[in-house]
Amino acid sequence: MRLQLKFALFNTFSKMLIVVAFWLLLPTFIDNIASIHMDKKLVGKMEKMKKLIQKGGINQIKDEEDCSYGDYNLLKDEYITVEPYPNQLDTFNIKDGHHSFEGENLPYRVLNTTLVYEGQIYMMEIGEGLTSMHLLIKILKKYTFEWMSLFIFLTLLLDLTFSRFLLAPLNRIINKKLKETRHPSNFDFSSSKSSTKDFKYLEESINEMMHKIQNAFNIEKEFITNVSHELLTPISILQSKIETLVSDPKTSEEVSLKLLDSQKTLIRLNKIIKTLLLISKIENEQYIKEEKVDLKILIIEVIEEIEERLTEKNITITQNWEDDFVFSKGNKSLLFTMFFNLISNAIKYNKPDGKIIINGYSQKKNFVVEITDTGVGIEKSNLPHIFERFKRFDSRGVEGYGLGLPIVKTISIFHDINIEVNSEVNKGSTFRLFFKE
Numbered sequence: 001m002r003l004q005l006k007f008a009l010f011n012t013f014s015k016m017l018i019v020v021a022f023w024l025l026l027p028t029f030i031d032n033i034a035s036i037h038m039d040k041k042l043v044g045k046m047e048k049m050k051k052l053i054q055k056g057g058i059n060q061i062k063d064e065e066d067c068s069y070g071d072y073n074l075l076k077d078e079y080i081t082v083e084p085y086p087n088q089l090d091t092f093n094i095k096d097g098h099h100s101f102e103g104e105n106l107p108y109r110v111l112n113t114t115l116v117y118e119g120q121i122y123m124m125e126i127g128e129g130l131t132s133m134h135l136l137i138k139i140l141k142k143y144t145f146e147w148m149s150l151f152i153f154l155t156l157l158l159d160l161t162f163s164r165f166l167l168a169p170l171n172r173i174i175n176k177k178l179k180e181t182r183h184p185s186n187f188d189f190s191s192s193k194s195s196t197k198d199f200k201y202l203e204e205s206i207n208e209m210m211h212k213i214q215n216a217f218n219i220e221k222e223f224i225t226n227v228s229h230e231l232l233t234p235i236s237i238l239q240s241k242i243e244t245l246v247s248d249p250k251t252s253e254e255v256s257l258k259l260l261d262s263q264k265t266l267i268r269l270n271k272i273i274k275t276l277l278l279i280s281k282i283e284n285e286q287y288i289k290e291e292k293v294d295l296k297i298l299i300i301e302v303i304e305e306i307e308e309r310l311t312e313k314n315i316t317i318t319q320n321w322e323d324d325f326v327f328s329k330g331n332k333s334l335l336f337t338m339f340f341n342l343i344s345n346a347i348k349y350n351k352p353d354g355k356i357i358i359n360g361y362s363q364k365k366n367f368v369v370e371i372t373d374t375g376v377g378i379e380k381s382n383l384p385h386i387f388e389r390f391k392r393f394d395s396r397g398v399e400g401y402g403l404g405l406p407i408v409k410t411i412s413i414f415h416d417i418n419i420e421v422n423s424e425v426n427k428g429s430t431f432r433l434f435f436k437e
């Protein structure tokens with residue numbers, strides 16, 4: 001999950017928790033506020049009633065027959081009752097209670113107090129209806145839930161937009177500094193625009209690390225060039241010396257044979273050094289890839305070059321091209337080497353009178369070139385190692401250095417070509433190359 005989404009979801013979740021807690025506590029909260037307000041109102045009414053009775057006498061509010069009084073308003077949201085009472089209360093008390101009206105039992109906030117009038121103690125009860133408040137709480141709960149849900153949804157959108165804006169420099173840094181850097185030599189040291197200190201710090205750290213990597217690469221490049229030069233020069237001196245000795249009539253046949261053996265070793269050494277040098281140069285991006293290369297034509301050129309070996313083993317080669325494909329940014333000579341090595345292996349590890357099939361077709365956003373042989377195949381357990389340097393498996397006396405496929409891999413990485421290999425022992429192998437269209 002992306003950081004941006006995690007951030008937005010966490011924010012939404014935490015807000016949701018707060019909102020749910022608020023929603024659950026809302027009735028108690030309103031209840032408390034309303035009670036404080038009602039209690040003040042009840043006390044005010046009680047004092048007003050007491051004053052009224054002191055001034056005008058209890059008769060004005062007292063029912064004459066049963067010496068009790070009841071006053072109810074039409075909406076039943078308040079009532080006052082006054083009844084004779086045996087004891088006098090010290091003060092008043094207020095609590096929630098119920099009162100019946102025409103058979104209806106309704107909730108009230110009720111104040112009870114006693115008053116003395118002309119020697120008689122009366123109990124005065126004043127009630128403030130709670131029905132409307134309960135209704136208010138219900139409505140508030142409903143609306144709060146709806147509005148809060150809308151609020152959470154809006155904040156989720158806002159969070160997503162803001163975090164996208166906030167993390168945009170991070171994506172820019174990742175793309176510019178890491179994804180688009182194919183090789184340390186073409187690393188972009190320029191700074192990406194960001195006002196966030198952390199991103200600036202990250203960018204500086206990557207730049208610093210890349211400086212170190214570039215230095216290490218340069219040292220390695222220099223080392224390889226020096227070593228190769230120091231090795232190749234004495235090898236060619238030795239080779240020409242051997243040649244002179246072999247062509248000298250004074251050299252006996254026995255010595256000549258030994259010298260030719262040594263020369264073979266020198267040729268082998270020369271090839272290995274040159275191949276390693278080639279791999280290192282490709283890895284260090286010392287080649288350019290600006291040529292348009294028609295793959296069909298290139299493979300025909302490779303086959304022409306290798307024809308003699310095909311005839312020697314009586315191997316037939318078939319080609320099926322569904323489409324032509326021109327690779328727009330390639331290095332022709334490197335691509336030639338890549339196909340040469342693959343077709344050369346398809347011959348080397350094929351059986352006499354075997355077949356090689358080359359297919360070219362488009363698949364999704366790739367152009368695929370498939371090289372299939374009917375050769376000895378590769379053991380499943382060896383497949384993950386075939387591109388490793390100097391690795392050779394069951395080569396049955398076939399000449400080689402174990403560097404053909406490592407070159408193929410290096411050239412394919414250089415050109416951003418994916419390779420897939422399928423193989424079955426004694427049936428043959430298929431090397432599939434995916435060129436991005």
Ligand code: ADP
Binds near residue numbers: 350394
């Ligand atoms: P080399 O051919 O010089 O030995 P490679 O790097 O080209 O070196 O190949 C490495 C090993 O992979 C070979 O020694 C061989 O065992 C195996 N291999 C490569 N290509 C094929 C193929 N088409 N069929 C069977 N085995 C193969």
